[in-house]
Amino acid sequence: MSDISVTIIDRHGHPHQVEAPTDMNMNLMELVRAYELAPEGTIGVCGGMAMCASCQCYVLSPHALPGKSDEEEAMLSEAFYVRDASRLGCQIHLTQELNGLEVELAPEGS
Secondary structure (H helix, E strand, O other), rough: OEEEEEEEEEEEEOOOEEEEEEEOOOEEHHHHOOOOOOOOOOOOOOOOOOOOOOOOOEEOOOOEEEEEEEHHHHHHHHOOOOOOOEEHHHHOOOOHHHHOOOEEOOOOOO
């Protein structure tokens, strides 16, 4: 098993360095839920279908991420608190290339 290290800043501004498996096809939203870094029912409301923006986050590290899908672009265009570095956590799949990734969760109600 090959894990990567990810730093997630929760909605209270507290950083959490967590280990993430890369062999389970997990995404960032699922990782946040697994470590309970956001209250139940406030992240991943749509189940990771890019339909709610509850998992919006800001990518703080310079990692190259795959481009946004049309669905992700559309959802972010309707979300609140959007920044240039905004992404939907459900669309960021955890791979070896993302070792050291740093993200901040957007405020609730995104």
